[in-house]
Amino acid sequence: MQVMTYKTKGVIEYVNIEESDGRYLAEPLAADHDIPLFDRSPYDGFAIKASENDVSGVNLLIVDEIGAGEVSPHILQEGEAIRIMTGAQIPNGADCVIMLEDVEEITSGGYRFIKPKINVKKGENISFRGEELKSGHHLVDNGTVVTPGVKALLATFGYAKVPVVRKPVVSIIATGTELLDIHEPIQPGKIRNSNGYMIESQVIKAGAIPYRISVSEDRLETILEKVEESLVSSDILITTGGVSVGDYDLLPEIYEKLGANVLFNKIAMRPGSVTTVAELNGKLLFGLSGNPSACFVGFELFARPILRHWLHSDKPFLQQRQAYLCSSFEKPNTFTRFIRGRYIYDDGKIKVSTVGLDKSSTVSSLAWADCLICLPGGDSSFKVDELIDTIDLNDQIGSVHPWTEVK
Amino acid sequence: MQVMTYKTKGVIEYVNIEESDGRYLAEPLAADHDIPLFDRSPYDGFAIKASENDVSGVNLLIVDEIGAGEVSPHILQEGEAIRIMTGAQIPNGADCVIMLEDVEEITSGGYRFIKPKINVKKGENISFRGEELKSGHHLVDNGTVVTPGVKALLATFGYAKVPVVRKPVVSIIATGTELLDIHEPIQPGKIRNSNGYMIESQVIKAGAIPYRISVSEDRLETILEKVEESLVSSDILITTGGVSVGDYDLLPEIYEKLGANVLFNKIAMRPGSVTTVAELNGKLLFGLSGNPSACFVGFELFARPILRHWLHSDKPFLQQRQAYLCSSFEKPNTFTRFIRGRYIYDDGKIKVSTVGLDKSSTVSSLAWADCLICLPGGDSSFKVDELIDTIDLNDQIGSVHPWTEVK
Numbered sequence: 001m002q003v004m005t006y007k008t009k010g011v012i013e014y015v016n017i018e019e020s021d022g023r024y025l026a027e028p029l030a031a032d033h034d035i036p037l038f039d040r041s042p043y044d045g046f047a048i049k050a051s052e053n054d055v056s057g058v059n060l061l062i063v064d065e066i067g068a069g070e071v072s073p074h075i076l077q078e079g080e081a082i083r084i085m086t087g088a089q090i091p092n093g094a095d096c097v098i099m100l101e102d103v104e105e106i107t108s109g110g111y112r113f114i115k116p117k118i119n120v121k122k123g124e125n126i127s128f129r130g131e132e133l134k135s136g137h138h139l140v141d142n143g144t145v146v147t148p149g150v151k152a153l154l155a156t157f158g159y160a161k162v163p164v165v166r167k168p169v170v171s172i173i174a175t176g177t178e179l180l181d182i183h184e185p186i187q188p189g190k191i192r193n194s195n196g197y198m199i200e201s202q203v204i205k206a207g208a209i210p211y212r213i214s215v216s217e218d219r220l221e222t223i224l225e226k227v228e229e230s231l232v233s234s235d236i237l238i239t240t241g242g243v244s245v246g247d248y249d250l251l252p253e254i255y256e257k258l259g260a261n262v263l264f265n266k267i268a269m270r271p272g273s274v275t276t277v278a279e280l281n282g283k284l285l286f287g288l289s290g291n292p293s294a295c296f297v298g299f300e301l302f303a304r305p306i307l308r309h310w311l312h313s314d315k316p317f318l319q320q321r322q323a324y325l326c327s328s329f330e331k332p333n334t335f336t337r338f339i340r341g342r343y344i345y346d347d348g349k350i351k352v353s354t355v356g357l358d359k360s361s362t363v364s365s366l367a368w369a370d371c372l373i374c375l376p377g378g379d380s381s382f383k384v385d386e387l388i389d390t391i392d393l394n395d396q397i398g399s400v401h402p403w404t405e406v407k
Numbered sequence: 408m409q410v411m412t413y414k415t416k417g418v419i420e421y422v423n424i425e426e427s428d429g430r431y432l433a434e435p436l437a438a439d440h441d442i443p444l445f446d447r448s449p450y451d452g453f454a455i456k457a458s459e460n461d462v463s464g465v466n467l468l469i470v471d472e473i474g475a476g477e478v479s480p481h482i483l484q485e486g487e488a489i490r491i492m493t494g495a496q497i498p499n500g501a502d503c504v505i506m507l508e509d510v511e512e513i514t515s516g517g518y519r520f521i522k523p524k525i526n527v528k529k530g531e532n533i534s535f536r537g538e539e540l541k542s543g544h545h546l547v548d549n550g551t552v553v554t555p556g557v558k559a560l561l562a563t564f565g566y567a568k569v570p571v572v573r574k575p576v577v578s579i580i581a582t583g584t585e586l587l588d589i590h591e592p593i594q595p596g597k598i599r600n601s602n603g604y605m606i607e608s609q610v611i612k613a614g615a616i617p618y619r620i621s622v623s624e625d626r627l628e629t630i631l632e633k634v635e636e637s638l639v640s641s642d643i644l645i646t647t648g649g650v651s652v653g654d655y656d657l658l659p660e661i662y663e664k665l666g667a668n669v670l671f672n673k674i675a676m677r678p679g680s681v682t683t684v685a686e687l688n689g690k691l692l693f694g695l696s697g698n699p700s701a702c703f704v705g706f707e708l709f710a711r712p713i714l715r716h717w718l719h720s721d722k723p724f725l726q727q728r729q730a731y732l733c734s735s736f737e738k739p740n741t742f743t744r745f746i747r748g749r750y751i752y753d754d755g756k757i758k759v760s761t762v763g764l765d766k767s768s769t770v771s772s773l774a775w776a777d778c779l780i781c782l783p784g785g786d787s788s789f790k791v792d793e794l795i796d797t798i799d800l801n802d803q804i805g806s807v808h809p810w811t812e813v814k
Contacts, residue, residue, distance in 0.1 A: 017589060017604060018620075021611050033593055035771070044651070067625065067655050069585030071596040085655055087585055087697070089596040133771055140774055148612060149773030152605035152699055156598075156770055160589045178476030178494055182424060182567045186440055189478040189496040191563075197424060198559035204428050205555060213425075218474065244451070248474050248492055290494070292559055321752035345728035348757055348794045363442070363563055364540055366556030367547055370804075387755045394801065397777075 001402045002263050003302055006279050007309040007316075008235075010165040017154055020146045023164035024207055024311035029150070031137045032157050034130035039090040042127045046081040046103060046114055047094035050122040055098075059106065059113040066091060081114050090126055097125035143313035145207070145396055168310045170203045170303075171211040171230035172196055175241040176290055177218045177248070194363055195240040195295045199288070202299045203238075206307040218248040227254060231283060235310070238303060241290030243274045251276060251287045260285060268377060270335040272298040292363040297338045297372065300393065301403065308398060315398030320374070323390045326353035329375055329382040336377040340369035341390060352390050370394055374403060408809045409670050410709055413686050414716040414723075415642075417572040424561055427553045430571035431614055431718035436557070438544045439564050441537035446497040449534045453488040453510060453521055454501035457529040462505075466513065466520040473498065488521050497533055504532035550720035552614070552803055575717045577610045577710075578618040578637035579603055582648040583697055584625045584655070601770055602647040602702045606695070609706045610645075613714040625655040634661055638690060642717070645710060648697030650681045658683060658694045667692060675784060677742040679705040699770040704745045704779065707800065708810065715805060722805030727781070730797045733760035736782055736789040743784040743810075747776035748797060759797050777801055781810060 012026040041047065048060060064074045065083040072082055076093030084090070084097060103114040133139075139153055146154070146162070154162055174196035182192060196213035203210040211234045216223045223242070230237045242251040243265070255262050260278040265287075267275050271294035276287035284306060288298040300318060308316035323343065344351040352373055356365030372391040375382055382388060391403065419433040448454065455467055471481045472490040483489055483500030491497070491504060510521040540546075546560055553561070553569070561569055581603035589599060603620035610617040618641045623630045630649070637644045649658040650672065662669050667685040672694070674682050678701035683694035691713060695705040707725060715723035730750065751758040759780055763772030781796040782789055789795060798810065 018607070021608050031771075037593060037598065038595065066596075067585075068583055069597050069624075086651065087583075087598070139771060144774075146608070147774070148605045148608035148703065149770075149776060151608040152601040152703075152770050153774050155589055155601040155604035158589055158593075158599060176476065176494075177474055182562055182565055186444060186565075189445065189473075190476050191444065191494070192565060194559040194562040197562035198555045200425070201428050201553070201555035201558040217476075244493065296555065296559075319752075322755045324755050345726075345757065348729045348731050350752065350755055350757055363556075363559050364546060367551075367554070367560050369556060394803070396801070 010310045013166045014161040020162040025142050025144050026163045026165045028142045029139045031133045035133040041084045041097045043099045045097045045099040047084045048081045049078045050096045055116045056119045062112040095122045096120045165311045167209045169209045169234040170236045171234035173214045173239045175216045206304045207311050208307045238286045240288045243276045243287040270337045317399045317402050318391045319395040319399045322387045323350040323352040325386050328384045332379050337375040339373040340365045341371045341373040417717045420573045421568040427569040432549050432551050433570045433572045435549045436546045438540045441542050442540040448491045448504045450506045452504045452506040454491045455488045456485045457503045462523045463526045469519040502529045503527045572718045575615045575642040577643045578641035580621045580646045582623045613711045614718050615714045645693045647695045650683045650694040677744045724806045724809050725798045726802040726806045729794050730757040730759040735791045739786050744782040746780040747772045748778045748780040
């Protein structure tokens with residue numbers, strides 16, 4: 001994808017582990033010590049020395065007791081037993097553990113003994129050093145998001161400070177004289193600015209920082225001024241609206257005035273055919289459509305991969321997966337279509353249904369969609385139960401492959 | 408599920424829309440006005456009045472121009488046309504729109520005209536008031552998480568302040584003399600506290616606030632003091648470790664000293680069979696296992712639904728879905744097993760494979776799992792390609808059904 005030519009990787013910063021949730025690792029994570037670090041008991045029981053003879057029925061003298069976190073100074077000999085708790089280190093001299101329920105405890109002559117009810121073999125009931133992980137073992141790639149499981153690993157390996165990628169700062173400018181600020185009452189002919197807030201939320205979900213939502217009327221000087229200011233204070237700029245061919249669509253003129261390199265300003269897809277991407281001094285300017293759904297799709301397909309690459313992912317694209325259509329699309333379309341859908345899981349099959357109306361101006365269906373249904377452009381119609389490609393909007397794993405149908 | 412008897416709903420608080428991402432709505436969201444609010448043009452073109460006669464080839468006088476956000480004072484008559492931009496309000500008198508590409512523009516005698524190349528019918532190319540949404544239409548339930556799509560709706564309907572549920576505060580106490588703080592170097596017989604950080608992350612992911620991670624050695628007075636303090640300063644308490652039957656497992660005694668009502672302290676599942684849930688004055692105390700995987704599973708199955716109910720979800724359980732096993736489980740187990748797995752999507756089928764080792768002490772596989780494979784207890788073994796239940800760990804939709812196999 002042409003946009004990816006201008007991808008950049010973010011720099012590293014360190015945050016306290018407590019604040020690392022949802023951040024992206026700037027370094028791969030490897031085990032810096034064996035897990036377990038020492039031979040340990042997986043059960044409550046007694047550490048003993050396995051004998052060539054049976055231990056079953058033989059009295060073994062209890063010589064010590066080890067709680068988890070404790071270490072016995074005793075070197076265990078044949079005929080002895082040491083009480084051991086789950087997770088505690090196997091004492092020197094012992095080579096197996098007999099579980100609590102498999103012994104009888106006896107007190108005799110002021111001494112305490114166990115009498116095993118069964119035999120145990122050398123090595124039995126021991127979690128050996130390095131059994132789970134060897135020191136140096138690669139655990140997770142850089143670019144991985146910190147989840148509960150990853151955080152557990154970070155804690156295990158002592159990452160009090162976690163190396164994460166500095167978040168890219170994304171300025172958002174919603175353009176359009178018809179846009180009302182969220183605080184303003186509804187007025188004839190006007191609509192509230194929803195795109196700015198939606199993109200803000202998409203930016204956050206992608207792992208970046210939205211810089212500010214600025215609304216601009218369709219006046220060249222006003223937009224130009226805001227764009228220039230944004231280019232100073234942020235890493236990436238997203239505008240919504242003003243990219244079509246109408247008399248008030250000023251972005252093309254702005255790119256020209258800035259001397260920006262327009263990568264493309266039309267794309268054979270619906271919604272979002274007027275999506276524009278330009279580049280200036282290595283910074284990307286995404287000119288998304290003013291129509292909510294087109295704006296949404298344009299962000300996910302073009303801006304998100306740039307943000308994820310910044311965050312060190314080598315799989316910056318949303319995962320695609322095949323699903324069975326729940327409704328047909330009889331009318332062919334020359335454009336590749338991305339239709340808001342929702343997955344339905346049914347007996348091991350993935351199906352996908354459309355949500356709400358699917359006009360590009362439709363904001364309501366975006367709240368319910370968890371995927372995009374991808375219908376390639378051309379002469380084909382699409383039937384119920386046909387297997388088609390979809391894009392998972394909640395995917396966190398990512399893919400190395402962009403949606404190849406388009407561009 | 409017995410635990411759910413003690414569910415509580417959190418109170419409402421208002422946050423700025425900018426800070427509403429990932430919060431849970433405390434009220435259902437309905438449209439407070441029609442969308443569109445006015446008849447509008449979906450295209451750039453000319454608003455005209457459809458005639459019983461053809462308009463094709465007839466010169467129509469351009470009498471005004473309306474940008475998006477503007478309203479024309481003109482009442483359009485037959486023989487007239489008004490230039491209109493995408494999204495602008497249809498002027499009075501007009502009843503259809505002809506697209507820009509379907510007209511020829513002519514200047515004659517100082518006046519500007521259009522000559523339509525085609526006919527248009529009354530109502531054509533108009534997005535009618537309320538066509539997308541009628542005022543009062545229910546949009547999303549309370550308990551819904553604020554996503555980009557939901558945020559777009561909030562902005563559309565002017566929610567500068569968003570009614571969300573106050574997050575429950577969850578205290579976390581990791582118990583065990585073997586636990587080292589994250590800042591401490593590794594020592595013989597000891598391990599770093601990973602459970603506390605993992606649970607902290609699970610609490611955040613579930614939508615709640617972790618209060619603090621406190622590590623306690625296995626000393627009754629120390630733990631009791633921390634538990635009592637937590638019960639004052641938080642809504643829910645989670646402890647890890649100390650719930651088994653070993654000599655250092657002090658939680659049962661603590662519940663007794665507190666006078667807490669123990670709901671259960673054993674459960675026929677693996678991992679997590681020692682999971683304990685107690686209740687004191689309406690507050691829940693979750694006593695999770697000290698083994699990382701058992702601790703993880705115990706949280707997702709028992710604590711998460713309580714947190715989600717607090718956050719007004721009527722689907723507080725993680726969604727279950729069927730998937731095809733990628734590997735067999737030959738050995739039957741009397742206990743229901745929850746095994747860390749990962750979904751594989753293949754040609755419209757959902758498959759599930761295991762990740763890493765699956766001992767309950769294994770922390771590393773938690774970083775890679777995105778689901779739990781549920782194998783019911785009993786005499787059955789499970790074969791490759793068998794369809795089995797799984798629990799989606801990244802589910803945000805939820806389910807009304809708990810995993811009924813257990814308890």
